[in-house]
Amino acid sequence: EAGVAQSPRYKIIEKRQSVAFWCNPISGHATLYWYQQILGQGPKLLIQFQNNGVVDDSQLPKDRFSAERLKGVDSTLKIQPAKLEDSAVYLCASSSFGRDRQGYTFGSGTRLTVV
Amino acid sequence: SQQGEEDPQALSIQEGENATMNCSYKTSINNLQWYRQNSGRGLVHLILIRSNEREKHSGRLRVTLDTSKKSSSLLITASRAADTASYFCATDGTGFQKLVFGTGTRLLVSP
Numbered sequence: 665e666a667g668v669a670q671s672p673r674y675k676i677i678e679k680r681q682s683v684a685f686w687c688n689p690i691s692g693h694a695t696l697y698w699y700q701q702i703l704g705q706g707p708k709l710l711i712q713f714q715n716n717g718v719v720d721d722s723q724l725p726k727d728r729f730s731a732e733r734l735k736g737v738d739s740t741l742k743i744q745p746a747k748l749e750d751s752a753v754y755l756c757a758s759s760s761f762g763r764d765r766q767g768y769t770f771g772s773g774t775r776l777t778v779v
Numbered sequence: 780s781q782q783g784e785e786d787p788q789a790l791s792i793q794e795g796e797n798a799t800m801n802c803s804y805k806t807s808i809n810n811l812q813w814y815r816q817n818s819g820r821g822l823v824h825l826i827l828i829r830s831n832e833r834e835k836h837s838g839r840l841r842v843t844l845d846t847s848k849k850s851s852s853l854l855i856t857a858s859r860a861a862d863t864a865s866y867f868c869a870t871d872g873t874g875f876q877k878l879v880f881g882t883g884t885r886l887l888v889s890p
Contacts, residue, residue, distance in 0.1 A: 695876060695877075697877065697878070699880075705882065705883070706783075706867050706880035706882050706883050707822070707867070707880045708880070709877060709878070709879065712875075712877050714875075719875055719877075720875070720877065755821065755822065757822075757878075759876060768812070768824060768878060769824075770814075770821045770822040770823075770824075771821060772820065772821040773820075773821050
């Protein structure tokens with residue numbers, strides 16, 4: 665079974681520029697998550713999709729961050745404009761939705777540096 | 780926001796020793812999971828314990844869960860240098876399926 669794919673692996677941008685990250689979840693996983701992990705901290709959930717609908721985006725800074733999941737498969741997370749404090753690793757995860765509540769799989773992440 | 784607090788924040792031991800990490804959380808859970816993260820890499824799922832379970836084993840890992848105290852512990856026995864990593868607990872609440880992570884414990888195992 666292929667894992668969760670993310671790209672790019674690394675990105676360096678200047679503040680006020682825009683950036684986009686891409687995620688391809690495990691085939692058949694209905695739920696997709698984007699997490700932000702600042703150095704030295706645990707991952708923080710930014711947004712959660714169930715198929716192509718948003719379930720939770722309460723911690724997404726909506727003035728600069730946006731995310732979409734077209735056709736309930738791939739997802740993109742965008743930051744525009746970026747700030748220095750957005751430097752972090754952005755992790756995508758997917759899970760199978762069901763009574764078992766298992767099957768969370770994380771991608772390798774995109775490391776963003778804003779200078 | 781973080782659901783859990785982990786203790787200690789950092790732990791340094793010698794190879795062969797046991798490592799114990801604790802996690803406390805705030806709300807009711809469906810299950811609690813432990814993950815490992817090597818520096819700069821993705822998260823690796825280690826073990827999941829359900830709210831109706833009290834103890835679970837997987838190889839050198841032993842996890843306990845006390846829902847009355849809203850706490851869990853992860854024990855790594857006979858540690859190896861390769862166990863050096865950050866360890867996170869994550870809770871899956873009783874509502875819609877999602878993981879909320881703790882603050883993590885950085886484990887250093889010296890040869």
